[in-house]
Structure formats: C-alpha cells, structure tokens
Amino acid sequence: MNKIYPCLWFDQQAEEAAEYYVSLFNDSAINNKAYYVDDVHREKGSLLTVDLTLAGQRFMTLNGGPEFSFTPAVSFFVDCETKEEVERLWDAFMDGGQALMPLQQYPFSDYFGWVQDRYGVSWQISLSNIPQRISTAVMFANEKLGRAKPAMEQWISLFENSQVLAEFPAGELLQQALFTLEDSLFRVMDSPEKHPFGFTMAISFCVACANQAEIDFLWEHLTKDGKEWPCGWAEDAYGLYWQIAPGDWGDLMDRSNPERAEAVAKEMYTMKKIDIAQLQAVYNQFK
Template identity: 50%
Template sequence: MSKFSPCLWFDGKVEEAAEFYVNAFEESNIDKVDYYVDSEHQPKGSVLTITTTLAGQEVILLNGGPEFNFTPAISFFVECETTEQIDKLWETLSHNGEVLMEFGEYPFSKKYGWLNDQYGVSWQLVLSETPQSITPSFLFVGKQFGKAEEAMNQWIEIFGDGKVEYVQKNPDGTVAQALFIMHGQPFRVMDSGEAHDFTFTMATSFYVYCKDQAEIDQLWDAVTAKGKEWPCGWMEDEYGVCWQTVTNDLEKLLDNSDPDRAYRVMQELYKMKRIDIDTLRKAYKG
C-alpha cells in the first residue's frame, strides 16, 4: 500500500467522475465503494467514497458537498509515454474543461498542456516517454509565494523517508520546479509570483496511512503545530495543505456490511478531531 493517496472532494457526480477518470487513464479501475450510514451529512445509502486506481496510483473520490472547490494550487502532473497516449488523454480531460496552458511544444517538452477538467480538477500533461504516472504538484501563490522549498523540506522532515531529487530555481531564488520523494512516492512543488486568485483548499487533501496511534500522534502534533485541527482526522498545515490520518484498519472498522456496527463507528469518528484508534475499535466491537 502507498503511504499517501490523493482525496478529491466532489459535490455530487462522484460516481460519474469515477467512471470518467477510470476510462481516461491506463492501469485504472474502481476498487471499492463506501456508503453513508447516517443522514447527517448526505442521504443514508448515498455514496461516501469511491476508491480508484488511476495509472497505478490510488485516488479517493469523496462525495462531500458544496463547501470546497478545486483550484490549480494542487494539480496532478501526468507523464505520458507516447504521442498517441498524451493526445488521447488531453482530448478526454479537456472536454468541457478549461485550458490553462495551451497544449503544444515547449522548451522542456515536445508536448505539454495544463487544464482544469469538467469537474474542476487540474492536470498537467507532459510527454516524457516513460510509463503513464500521476504526481501531485503544489503551486505556491499569493501569501504562500516563495515558500515552496521550505514546505518541501518541512514535509520531508515531518513524514520521513524522503529526499529532494532536484530543484530548479527562478532568478529571484524561488522555485521554478522541484521534485521530491517521500516513502517512494514523487511530489512536485512550484512558486508563482503571478496574481492568481486561488490557493490551497480542502477540495484536494491527502490520505496518510499510519501504522499505529504513535504515528498518528506524531504527525498530528507536527502538522497542526502551526496549522489547524479539523474533524475526523483532517489536519491542515501552515501552508494550507490538508492531510488525513488514516489507520491501516480503518477500512475494516468502517465496513458497512453490518450497518449498525458501521453507524456506531462513524458516530465515534464524527466526535473526533485527532483519530483515537482504540475508541473506534471498541465501537466496532460494540
């Protein structure tokens, strides 16, 4: 299992979006569908999350409501192996979407383009002649401009098992492009001094799979020290990026094959900010 998985917050249309993405990317499928077991947040029995694999990367789609919108502050950098592959993907993702950088030849690639798809999710496509892969990319703008390198180094320190692969600087010392690895997974960061009217939102967050309560506590304290605590294990760091602590057995604890048991566990989860594994396990056992 990967250490990190992007979580995309949708206002409805989550099933439609899941089918759209699975059909768009190679090595993709729908792995699991979970449903709401109460009516406090969405109608009982409606889709809560859809876990997908897209180009080999786990991506969770959450049916959360209208509170948050996607922005290009977090995009997904897609490396494509062939011209045919990238052309097809661009055609699919750009349908009813918004082009941010025209699809064409650039000094750094024979084919590249940046777009928001019809659901608002932002994608950068590049011809790299390597197997199709998806890498989260963070764009630091506005009040966060100039903090890309600092954030990258802080995340490596907090989450561990990381290294910087390369950093390309702008003339003013800010980051034009940087690639780093955490727990074997690649991430990118960039700074932009242009007058963008967006920043990070909870529409795109990241599951962090934790092995035990000690790891949850360590990450929670480190991430929220200058950030914010949110319910159900969500934590926001000082840059405004949101992470979710997820236990390795949470999928079992929230299994809705027994609706009463799932309801008990979910009610305890709703009471929490920092995840308490023992409390969830006790609710599971009744």
C-alpha cells in the first residue's frame, strides 16, 4: 500500500465520492473507513475518512467541512490503454462536470481531455496505450511559475526510492516531468498562463511515517520556508500541503475504547508536529 497518497477534502461527500470513483477505475476498492471519535469538529460517530484504491493507487477522502475547494492546480493524470477507456471515463466525469480542455488530439497526445468532475476534482485523461494508472499532477503558475523543477528535486531528495522517469524542459521552465516518490507517481509542470486559482488544502499528500525520526526529518524539511499547521499538517515552501503522521495511526485511534480514542484525538489537537510518544502516553492511561 502506498506510503504517500493524496487526500481529498470534501464538505460531507467523502463516502459518496469514494464509491463513485471506485466504480469508474480498474483495480479499485474501498479499504477502510474511519469515524470522528469526538464532537469537536463534526458529530461524534460520523464519517471522517475513506481509505480507497483507484487503479492501484491509494487515495483518501475526508469529510472536513466547507472551508476549501478543489482547483486544477492539483489534478490527477489518468493513462489509459484504449480509446474506449478514455471515452468511458470522460463521459462519466462530464456527467455533472465540465471540460477544461476538450477531448481531442493534441501535439502531446493522440487523444486527451482535461475535465473537472461533479465534485470539482480535476482529471487529465490520456490515451497512452498502457494499462490504466493514475499520477498526481501539480501545476505551478502565477507567482509560483518556474518552481516545478525545484519542488520536484526537493521532494525526491526527501523520500527514498524516488527518481525522475521523464523530463521535458521548455527553456528555463519545465513543460512536464514524471517522477516517483516512494511507490507513487507524480507529475509537475510550469504553466506560463495566468490562472485564477492556486493550491489549497482541498488536496494534500499523506505520508505514512515509520517512526518519530521520520516525522521529525520530514517536518523539519517540508516546513522550512513553509508553515506549520495543526494536527500534523505541513505547508511546504512551494505552497503544497502534506499530512505527516505515523503509519500505525489507526492503532492509536482504535475505537474499541471510545473514551481512550477521544482522549488521544484531543491530545492530537494540541499539536502541530505529531509527537508519537505523547499520544502513546495518553493511550497507555486507558490500558
């Protein structure tokens, strides 16, 4: 299961969207659901997150509230094996959605379209003649123009088993690059056009850390020239959002003891960088 994976922040459509996406992609499933253990942010017992797989790539959907909206600054690039597969996904996403780039031939693809679905999430769908796969695509524009390559290089330096797979420069800018972070595919691109949108917390990148040392390392480097946010959320120097948390998060938030789970959650709310030992100490009080 992917160590790094996108989290999509919805108001209250996390379950509906997860089931919808799973119905569209190959090699897809709902893996797990988590629920609010207190009533600080939402009604206790209501759905918090859905952990799912789409085309072999792990995702998470979150019911977080109406504060954030999706933008095309972060989209999902879908490589498809056949024209029929492209059209099936396109038609599904156009049901309640809108085209950002029409489905047609382009210099870079025999058949490609960019669509915003009914929830506002953006998808780039391309006939690539390979089995279906999804990569997270990050577009740098406006005041962030020219930062695609530095961002990619920093991220690759922070995560093991990461490398550039393809790179297409355009002068001093990066037309596009495909690379891996751990076992997840990413793309970056510079867009010289002016766009009325940027990055938001609606899409963040979860990192399942092995231990406190990894949390400390990533937190230090990702928040340098960035910003610390509560509950393990970090904003990096490029304006992208990350959730830096222990991989065994589910064990600490185990709902078999509701009082314990609520106490651990409330302790987490006091933190910015996650302190596993501090959370474990609260957990141990209820053993």
